[in-house]
Amino acid sequence: xxxxxxxxxxxxxxxxxxxxxxxxxxxxxxxxxxxxxxxxxxxxxxxxxxxxxxxxxxxxxxxxxxxxxxxxxxxxxxxxxxxxxxxxxxxxxxxxxxxxxxxxxxxxxxxxxxxxxxxxxxxxxxxxxxxxxxxxxxxxxxxxxxxxxxxxxxxxxxxxxxxxxxxxxxxxxxxxxxxxxxxxxxxxxxxxxxxxxxxxxxxxxxxxxxxxxxxxxxxxxxxxxxxxxxxxxxxxxxxxxxxxxxxxxxxxxxxxxxxxxxxxxxxxxxxxxxxxxxxxxxxxxxxxxxxxxxxxxxxxxxxxxxxxxxxxxxxxxxxxxxxxxxxxxxxxxxxxxxxxxxxxxxxxxxxxxxxxxxxxxxxxxxxxxxxxxxxxxxxxxxxxxxxxxxxxxxxxxxxxxxxxxxxxxxxxxxxxxxxxxxxxxxxxxxxxxxxxxxxxxxxxxxxxxxxxxxxxxxxxxxxxxxxxxxxxxxxxx
Amino acid sequence: xxxxxxxxxxxxxxxxxxxxxxxxxxxxxxxxxxxxxxxxxxxxxxxxxxxxxxxxxxxxxxxxxxxxxxxxxxxxxxxxxxxxxxxxxxxxxxxxxxxxxxxxxxxxxxxxxxxxxxxxxxxxxxxxxxxxxxxxxxxxxxxxxxxxxxxxxxxxxxxxxxxxxxxxxxxxxxxxxxxxxxxxxxxxxxxxxxxxxxxxxxxxxxxxxxxxxxxxxxxxxxxxxxxxxxxxxxxxxxxxxxxxxxxxxxxxxxxxxxxxxxxxxxxxxxxxxxxxxxxxxxxxxxxxxxxxxxxxxxxxxxxxxxxxxxxxxxxxxxxxxxxxxxxxxxxxxxxxxxxxxxxxxxxxxxxxxxxxxxxxxxxxxxxxxxxxxxxxxxxxxxxxxxxxxxxxxxxxxxxxxxxxxxxxxxxxxxxxxxxxxxxxxxxxxxxxxxxxxxxxxxxxxxxxxxxxxxxxxxxxxxxxxxxxxxxxxxxxx
Numbered sequence: 001x002x003x004x005x006x007x008x009x010x011x012x013x014x015x016x017x018x019x020x021x022x023x024x025x026x027x028x029x030x031x032x033x034x035x036x037x038x039x040x041x042x043x044x045x046x047x048x049x050x051x052x053x054x055x056x057x058x059x060x061x062x063x064x065x066x067x068x069x070x071x072x073x074x075x076x077x078x079x080x081x082x083x084x085x086x087x088x089x090x091x092x093x094x095x096x097x098x099x100x101x102x103x104x105x106x107x108x109x110x111x112x113x114x115x116x117x118x119x120x121x122x123x124x125x126x127x128x129x130x131x132x133x134x135x136x137x138x139x140x141x142x143x144x145x146x147x148x149x150x151x152x153x154x155x156x157x158x159x160x161x162x163x164x165x166x167x168x169x170x171x172x173x174x175x176x177x178x179x180x181x182x183x184x185x186x187x188x189x190x191x192x193x194x195x196x197x198x199x200x201x202x203x204x205x206x207x208x209x210x211x212x213x214x215x216x217x218x219x220x221x222x223x224x225x226x227x228x229x230x231x232x233x234x235x236x237x238x239x240x241x242x243x244x245x246x247x248x249x250x251x252x253x254x255x256x257x258x259x260x261x262x263x264x265x266x267x268x269x270x271x272x273x274x275x276x277x278x279x280x281x282x283x284x285x286x287x288x289x290x291x292x293x294x295x296x297x298x299x300x301x302x303x304x305x306x307x308x309x310x311x312x313x314x315x316x317x318x319x320x321x322x323x324x325x326x327x328x329x330x331x332x333x334x335x336x337x338x339x340x341x342x343x344x345x346x347x348x349x350x351x352x353x354x355x356x357x358x359x360x361x362x363x364x365x366x367x368x369x370x371x372x373x374x375x376x377x378x379x380x381x382x383x384x385x386x387x388x389x390x391x392x393x394x395x396x397x398x399x400x401x402x403x404x405x406x407x408x409x410x411x412x413x414x415x416x417x418x419x420x421x422x423x424x425x426x427x428x429x430x431x432x433x434x435x436x437x438x439x440x441x442x443x444x445x446x447x448x449x450x451x452x453x454x455x456x457x458x459x460x461x462x463x464x465x466x467x468x469x470x471x472x473x474x475x476x477x
Numbered sequence: 478x479x480x481x482x483x484x485x486x487x488x489x490x491x492x493x494x495x496x497x498x499x500x501x502x503x504x505x506x507x508x509x510x511x512x513x514x515x516x517x518x519x520x521x522x523x524x525x526x527x528x529x530x531x532x533x534x535x536x537x538x539x540x541x542x543x544x545x546x547x548x549x550x551x552x553x554x555x556x557x558x559x560x561x562x563x564x565x566x567x568x569x570x571x572x573x574x575x576x577x578x579x580x581x582x583x584x585x586x587x588x589x590x591x592x593x594x595x596x597x598x599x600x601x602x603x604x605x606x607x608x609x610x611x612x613x614x615x616x617x618x619x620x621x622x623x624x625x626x627x628x629x630x631x632x633x634x635x636x637x638x639x640x641x642x643x644x645x646x647x648x649x650x651x652x653x654x655x656x657x658x659x660x661x662x663x664x665x666x667x668x669x670x671x672x673x674x675x676x677x678x679x680x681x682x683x684x685x686x687x688x689x690x691x692x693x694x695x696x697x698x699x700x701x702x703x704x705x706x707x708x709x710x711x712x713x714x715x716x717x718x719x720x721x722x723x724x725x726x727x728x729x730x731x732x733x734x735x736x737x738x739x740x741x742x743x744x745x746x747x748x749x750x751x752x753x754x755x756x757x758x759x760x761x762x763x764x765x766x767x768x769x770x771x772x773x774x775x776x777x778x779x780x781x782x783x784x785x786x787x788x789x790x791x792x793x794x795x796x797x798x799x800x801x802x803x804x805x806x807x808x809x810x811x812x813x814x815x816x817x818x819x820x821x822x823x824x825x826x827x828x829x830x831x832x833x834x835x836x837x838x839x840x841x842x843x844x845x846x847x848x849x850x851x852x853x854x855x856x857x858x859x860x861x862x863x864x865x866x867x868x869x870x871x872x873x874x875x876x877x878x879x880x881x882x883x884x885x886x887x888x889x890x891x892x893x894x895x896x897x898x899x900x901x902x903x904x905x906x907x908x909x910x911x912x913x914x915x916x917x918x919x920x921x922x923x924x925x926x927x928x929x930x931x932x933x934x935x936x937x938x939x940x941x942x943x944x945x946x947x948x949x950x951x952x953x954x
Contacts, residue, residue, distance in 0.1 A: 006568065007553075013497075016497045024490055028487055052594075055831070057735055065832070068591050075579070076484075087581055093580075096577040102550075102552070103781060114528070125675050143823075165668050169671055190821075198642050304820070342622055345621065
């Protein structure tokens, strides 16, 4: 009987040893610098063959999991400066095992008594950091895209006339205003809601990729005249490409004047609320009707763990249907999350955050934010002094975009092509992981300094490595 | 420096010991029967006080996690017969720790090379079980609600005229046909899309809560005449309340005739594909355009792990925007999941499934499905012989609804009230966990036999316990 074996304590203890040792060994090796941190060359045909073979043949757990680690991207390497995903706290990863084992769903309170109250306490602590009052509240959900969507569903129900949940849009042309630099999940949310592409009114940005808030009234008047019913405005804190923070106070004032829902996508930048040095970047966030913060970005948690916070908790009941007026919010309703999240089975998202806050305190998040934000500024200063490099913007968070200017390049297109070549060489080599982005039609190299052990020496080494690649590329041309 | 401590190997090894031992001890104790498997009495005020105090005071990880376990619902107890959430394989829970530590996002292939191919292989294996050809494909997502929503977004884009993603609904009144017994996530998905409540056309069911497929043409003609543009029909395999399977072949034929998208919500029942004895319940599923299967229900995985499968993989690119005709599906597009899932950061959902399939094989799922489905039939037979009990339906899966008929009850309302009293007493006591449901306006007790170690002796003991509660309630009246 397979079941009996699979649920035996002895079997578990053996597996614990294998998996525990594997993670432990990674903790040590990944911190050592010149590691192959990505799959060499990203050879997809070879990977497909490897894994098809592993799946088809007989192997021990140990050998399979070793292969998994080898073929995974090592976020814990100080040379990982790629996407906005954390190198999670080992403790948080371990807590996931306990959460998964307990598997207490949270659609209704009954199913996860401890998990429900733990989530409430974490939400309260984060809401306080946002600057919200005791009226605030919220939930955790599986990721920032779903978080932004959830908040916009609440916005839709709250701000559109009639009852959209019941009756749809009728002849209304609902729309939202959002930065042209906003994360794609905002436009996607609007389009999932069936409003079409023109419902996403893109706000132009300045030379540092910040929304020009002086354009608000002109755009609003124009779009309204064209028949749009604008019901929400969304600020980025910060933008994905360059880590730029919108002027949230201007957004709040504008929203109040026109009775719009003000949402802040602080998926990345929300972590700075823990930093007394950098929280000023988020000034005005406390005026937002809703805020999204990804704990799997700047708060050291594994994916997915996203806080969706509301200035007035009662709005969170509007996501699916009810207008606030109709809500009495009895205790049972308040404790059942199914009325407020997309997820019917909601797993124990917040236990790991609760434990991290208990064990390490808010200071660990502050330390991490300060360190990585500081480092981006240092990166910028280094680039300024490098003759062949150009900064795309002044960094505000731990995201920074730049490019290499080859001496023999003639056009913007050639320069863009050169960045792609550099990045491809970096990936082929596998020692560093950075990404690219497009700004005003030009390709830039982009780093997000997400690793707690990346120091300026790693940044300098990366820049030197890029120079050596560029030199080779130049001499080949 | 907190960060240095938190990322140290020694610290991790200490934490591993605490958490490993805690889970190990649970594996043993939860199998022993007369355990307090829910929080005693669900006293919310007391829980709130407890957790507020724990959060505010200084405790060791060990003591906090012990409290977490005490105040959580123990799904691994054989007396847990409540919601449709698995008592996960200990190995799967452990793998979550590794997945979380590696934290390889899968929006783009680069970020999770191993994870991407592992997911592909798992999808292929499950698609084969569905009866799909090599054209099939799909993705995993965070939960069945999001899974159903994803499939319906594809349906919308594929079947509505024009380009909805671009232009919205214009003057169309889109609608779907679905069982009145379907899971609420279907109606919710339609309403999230902004189609309003009337877009959910409810199909009537027979005495066993199965859709009356003979009504299809009448309803379709009527609704179409009233201006509705029906674009999809959804079958339940099985329904949530009673575990009833719709006649999928009738759905498929009807969908084909009227050019509708045919979606099957097999969140719960999809597990039976692993069983040669019970897979016949799912006959016709291979004709569906899309299928959703929750691995955290009948496939022993922790939440959330949902397969969204498409008969033609190319449809999965239509979820967000593109019509199939425009898709060339180059390798890079096929390997990047961001074009196909709500989740931009997508965590390593399938590693635990891959490992379970490798280590225990498909047999373990077959054993589990057979055992729990068989047991529901036994439960039903026992109830038939109990004079004061009444079955609500003939069970098809491992879900079964019944009620106790008190001798002195006069009205249906009184009988319903009595079921609620019984359940409240069960929860107060904490030895068993079952739920309630409403069928045709009447309250029933409901069990889902989800634990691999629930035997007929536990079922008999539960029934006897209910009888003793009922006797006490009767004598108090």
